[in-house]
Amino acid sequence: MQHQSRSISVNGTAHPLPSDPRRSLLDFLREDCGLTGTKKGCDHGQCGACTVLVGGLRINSCLSLAVMHDGDEVTTIEGLGTPENPSPLQRSFHEHDGFQCGYCTPGQICSASAMMDEITNNWPSDASESLTGDIQASDAEIRERMSGNLCRCGAYANILTAIRDAAAGADR
Incomplete structure (x- = not known):
């Protein structure tokens, strides 16, 4: 039986899901994807600094596990615009x-x-x-x-x- 590769799309780029199922989506974005625009504020879902879009809906990424987003499209601040071409x-x-x-x-x-x-x-x-x-x-x-x-x-x-x-x- 062949194991199917699992990934998450972040700003249009596929990234393999982390091997540690306990990794938050926030830590995955910052540490595994190198996208540091999303901030860690309270790490309890109370401040909104870690807000990202998943399928166009906003979520607190500190409260969500990365493995829960297999196949999802995640958009971070880096995916909304660039310094050269801001939204x-x-x-x-x-x-x-x-x-x-x-x-x-x-x-x-x-x-x-x-x-x-x-x-x-x-x-x-x-x-x-x-x-x-x-x-x-x-x-x-x-x-x-x-x-x-x-x-x-x-x-x-x-x-x-x-x-x-x-x-x-x-x-x-």
């Missing part, structure tokens, strides 16, 4: 000073990217006026949906402005 959301964070120390910024941007898709797909949140119909990217809606991403520097006003501006362009 519109990354550009908006830069233009509106949506960061101070920058530690939480990759998780904020990954989370905001998924959040904008949620709003486009009319997925309601606790801040939504209705469970049906169009969802608008209001300040209350953005604040509610981004509440899992903490910024110790307190750059929330600029983060909100950056997301609002990017959402108005609707191109991430």
Whole structure:
């Protein structure tokens, strides 16, 4: 019987899953893939610094084991844009000073990217006026949906402005 190779796609590149089934997705991305944009903050799923996209949905990578993502497509901050060609959301964070120390910024941007898709797909949140119909990217809606991403520097006003501006362009 031939053993089938297992892998995880990260930013479009296949990587073999780690041999240690206890390795978190966060540690796999940083240590095995060399993608250090995703940050380790609390390592308990409370700060959002490790937010990445799996199949377009945001998750805290510190709470997920890499082996759980066999065959999945994972997108990190490095997969959203580059310094030479930033995504519109990354550009908006830069233009509106949506960061101070920058530690939480990759998780904020990954989370905001998924959040904008949620709003486009009319997925309601606790801040939504209705469970049906169009969802608008209001300040209350953005604040509610981004509440899992903490910024110790307190750059929330600029983060909100950056997301609002990017959402108005609707191109991430």
